[in-house]
């Protein structure tokens with residue numbers, strides 16, 4: 663239940679009646695919510711609640727069997743994932759997606775170059791290369807990995823790999839970012855630095871963020887609203903204090919600490 667005062671007036675992302683059924687199993691059912699430009703929405707829920715499936719639907723990795731998705735008031739329900747990315751929708755994955763044998767900088771540059779188009783006419787190529795390297799340096803600077811640019815990505819700690827994934831994303835300059843458990847596998851010592859990077863991407867750069875995250879202590883300092891998924895449905899979406907105090911949400915977690 664979205665309360666009236668928390669419904670954004672001009673949503674950048676609008677999901678209506680979204681459903682995904684596979685072989686008769688309803689993985690996602692009747693999910694609907696709006697996200698305002700510049701908002702930070704955390705997505706929580708017990709294991710198997712459908713959080714990653716929801717991200718797969720929004721990013722276009724899977725096709726919904728019901729409902730619609732709008733980006734900037736345009737229907738993108740049937741739009742291919744790469745076209746959604748071009749319209750400013752970027753995402754990271756729960757498991758690491760970096761190329762371990764390439765350097766940190768090469769990982770970012772590949773994304774930057776792909777975003778700028780790899781089949782440009784020859785006279786535009788040098789210019790595009792320069793732009794891609796500039797975007798790479800900038801993205802690495804913003805996540806605090808500028809000093810590690812020449813290192814092989816496979817040698818980075820989990821925390822630094824997560825920062826690298828965010829740099830890869832930033833190099834494509836998305837306006838709306840879906841982060842799927844960015845803290846997964848990250849050591850406790852690395853969590854504050856990674857949280858600062860995500861906060862800066864949201865607050866300083868003004869990007870809209872949706873983030874699946876289990877750790878409420880991480881979310882509370884970041885999220886404007888929290889969406890709770892349970893058995894594929896959206897239980898509630900509201901400000902963190904109301905969600906934390908909601909007995910239905912506490913029941914959904916069966917006593918797990920929120």
Ligand SMILES: Nc1ncnc2c1ncn2[C@@H]1O[C@H](COP(=O)(O)OP(=O)(O)OP(=O)(O)O)[C@@H](O)[C@H]1O
Pocket residue numbers: 684689707708709710711712713714715716
């Ligand atoms: N392609 C698929 N085919 C069949 N079932 C699937 C498929 N993808 C996901 N599921 C099932 O859908 C349910 C929701 O999965 P999903 O990964 O979206 O949950 P989640 O909330 O992200 O879980 P976690 O917190 O464990 O990552 C699970 O029971 C999962 O096994």
